[in-house]
Amino acid sequence: GAVVSQHPSRVICKSGTSVKIECRSLDFQATTMFWYRQFPKQSLMLMATSNEGSKATYEQGVEKDKFLINHASLTLSTLTVTSAHPEDSSFYICSARGGRQTYEQYFGPGTRLTVT
Amino acid sequence: GQSLEQPSEVTAVEGAIVQINCTYQTSGFYGLSWYQQHDGGAPTFLSYNALDGLEETGRFSSFLSRSDSYGYLLLQELQMKDSASYFCAALYNFNKFYFGSGTKLNVKP
Numbered sequence: 001g002a003v004v005s006q007h008p009s010r011v012i013c014k015s016g017t018s019v020k021i022e023c024r025s026l027d028f029q030a031t032t033m034f035w036y037r038q039f040p041k042q043s044l045m046l047m048a049t050s051n052e053g054s055k056a057t058y059e060q061g062v063e064k065d066k067f068l069i070n071h072a073s074l075t076l077s078t079l080t081v082t083s084a085h086p087e088d089s090s091f092y093i094c095s096a097r098g099g100r101q102t103y104e105q106y107f108g109p110g111t112r113l114t115v116t
Numbered sequence: 117g118q119s120l121e122q123p124s125e126v127t128a129v130e131g132a133i134v135q136i137n138c139t140y141q142t143s144g145f146y147g148l149s150w151y152q153q154h155d156g157g158a159p160t161f162l163s164y165n166a167l168d169g170l171e172e173t174g175r176f177s178s179f180l181s182r183s184d185s186y187g188y189l190l191l192q193e194l195q196m197k198d199s200a201s202y203f204c205a206a207l208y209n210f211n212k213f214y215f216g217s218g219t220k221l222n223v224k225p
Contacts, residue, residue, distance in 0.1 A: 034213065043203060044159065044215040093158055095213075103147055103166070103207055107158040 003027055004096050006108035013084055014116055021079045021111045023094030029074035030096035034105065035067075038091045050077050074098075084115040118144075120204055120216035127222040128194055136189045136219045138204035146207040148187045150178050151215075153201045162189065162202075191221070199223045 003026040013019050023033060032051050036044040048069050050056040056069035068080040077096075081088055091112055095105040120140045128134040140148065147166035151159035163171055165180035165187060177190040191198060204216040 032211075036215075041220075043218045044205075046212060046214060049212050103149055103164040104161075105213060107160075109158050 002104070002106045004030075004094065004106045004108040006094055006111050008111060009109060010112045010114075012114045012116060015085055016083055018080055018082045019084055019113060021081075021092055021094075021113075023077045023079070023096070023108050025075045025096040025098065025106070028096075028098045030077075030098040031074065032097040033071055033077040034095045034097070035069060035077075035079050036093045036095070038093060038110075040091075044093060047079075081113065084113070086115045089113055089115045118206060118208055118214040120206055120214060122202075122204060122216040122219045124217065125220045125222070127224065129224050130194055130196060132194050133190065133192050134194060134221065136191075136202050136204075136221070138187050138189075138216050140185055140187070140204070140206045140216075142182075142185050144208040145182075145185075146210055148178070148180050149205045149207065149213070150176075150189045151203045151205060153203065153218075155200075159203060194223050196223050196225070 005024045007022045035047045038044045046059050047062045048056045048058045050069050050071040052071050052074050058064045071077040091110050093110040095107045097105045118141045122138050149164045150162040153159045163178040165178050170179045175192045180187040201218045201220050203218045205213045
């Protein structure tokens, strides 16, 4: 149990376009979802915390108008990178929390975004 | 976000024991998790400590000292497949997780 999927796994887009990444909890209801980005050989940086039905809480330094997060249901959150630039190229990973234990978060497989 | 510090890289031989340390900031701290990540993959959960002391799970153990704002992951009987990056992640205010800088473990024959 506790499977989280992400789609797409890889995406290449041109500068100036927008890209949407989906994160789904497949077999549980995720009260909270998290979005992280990770540059090569670096740590996971928390971008935002998303609770179902409410606005996402963004970390300091993360542009909320550039990284649009929607948590429309207990099983789906989306991250849209708007007007993408090459510096937005990164590995984006979501995680979902909904288990009985406070510390449990389940990670999706990640999305590799390349902006050309 | 909160800052968690780890050594950047550790090298050990097969069969050895290695300890990866993590220090964290205390304000709002609730507990400390450890994750393993292989290149190109997602983090996988290893352990969690909310209370002081040692938690053992097979070859891996994790320790927490809240008074010292410090924890460690202990890997025993190292195997080649343990070569990966290891991250500590602290839970703050019951609400969000911040990850450490990561430690790359190289296991040599």
